[in-house]
Amino acid sequence: MSFLPVVPMGGYAGWRFLERTIETQKAAHDEAASMKRDTAYFRENIAKVTSAEALVADHRLLSVALGAFGLDDDIGNRFFIQKILSDGTQSDDALANKIADKSYRKLSEAFGFGDLAVPNTQLSDFPDRIIAAYQTRQFEIAVGDQNADMRLALHLTRELGTLASADSGDDTKWYSVMGSEPLREVFETAFGLPDSFAALDIDKQMEVFRTRTERAFGDGEISQFRDPEKMDELLRLFLVRSELAASAAGFSPAQTALTLLSNAAR
Template sequence: MGFQPILPFGGMAGWTFLQRTQEAQKQAFNAAPEIRRDTEYFAEKIGEVTSAEDLVGDYRLLKVALGAFGLDDDLPNKAFIRKVLEEGALDPTSFANRMVDKRYLALTEAFGFDLGTPNTALSDFPARILDAYKTRQFEIAVGAQDNDMRLALSMERDLGAIVDADNTANGKWYAVMGNEPLRQMFETALGLPSTLAALDIDDQLTMFRDRAKAIFGSGEVAQFADPHARDELNRLFLVRSQINAGRAAMSSGSIALTLLQTR
């Protein structure tokens, strides 16, 4: 087993520790034999890949490619991924463009198999994909110990991409709601129930926007272009998540005590 991230605390204390030690921990994690073998193989072989068929036909290359975009669970779904990659991103009616989850669009844009020459031929392509892969794999390892920390780590990238996208104000909220990790962060930070997803999408939008305005002073996602606003969102998420966990533990303890008292 390779290096496992060290997280001695939860909540804000744990986040502060992780932020302070993150670079050193990442270096130790990336030096693990499995990560090193995967990245070296990808760097050596990806330049030979010229089609979606080539990529999905090589398990080790596909593992890194999907891992770079947080799509590790799709590794067995080769036909599905091939369709995403072959239809590409240029056609607005393509499979990836029609999907709610925009990680697939990012994947096919990155590889560019619908271009005359795919991006795999570019000299800086391996480094860009491998940087994303190593970052995502570190987040997964962190999440194995504390999923709140994994969500906090991914927030900067995922929310930043939505904020920077050329989209309407409503469209940015829909993108947040369609990104499961971000949605979970916002629901927790804003004190919204997970059952909110059962409502009509427009009603959900109204609740997210109204609660954000009440807490942050603005109801728009664009406010999180400000690093201070992102930090406050992250702080609220971690604090409220820890409070919720404490309440759940207390509730479980009360149930156990009641059962003992009735024996």
């Protein structure tokens, strides 16, 4: 039986509850029978895989590999994933380097089929690293099935802190945020940006993000989110704005009129 996370409420209060209980809940999730079967199979068999072709040929191994990088939906795209893996990342022409979503690059780097004479699947600690990432991502998916905002919040705390601490330049960090659908959604929601915002020129988008970020947090750069307090401020803003948007969507003028008519008829 699969473990169902407990998310009793939305908004910032729901996030604080999840924060307090996450260690216990994640441990229970990782001990679920289906999770243990999948991770045990990966641990026992991944060292036998020495090529991209061999990995994509094993559905169970590929499922864990993709799940560790948030690419679960690509499980049916075997030839595409094989190309990503076999190209590696060192060449400018490598497919992973041409895709905005850097999850594919991370996948290819992690396995090393296209870059290394001996792939990383032969390293003794490789199964544990991939399994830990897989368990984390699958827990986030399970939380998201209960509350989509909580999944975004978990993704934010995992990815944005790492990005903020990276050695890359300020512009590169913003491009990474804009190229990540979950991170972009958090920032767009936190700042109340419309759906049409994504249609703007990419440099104009960065300018708007920086301006709104500086206005809200006193600094326009991603590096500031190394500070846990700044991260918490962003989470609070995102969750409050998301709740307000959901409430507004639930009370359109037509619905309000129907409610008033219904109450008047009583």
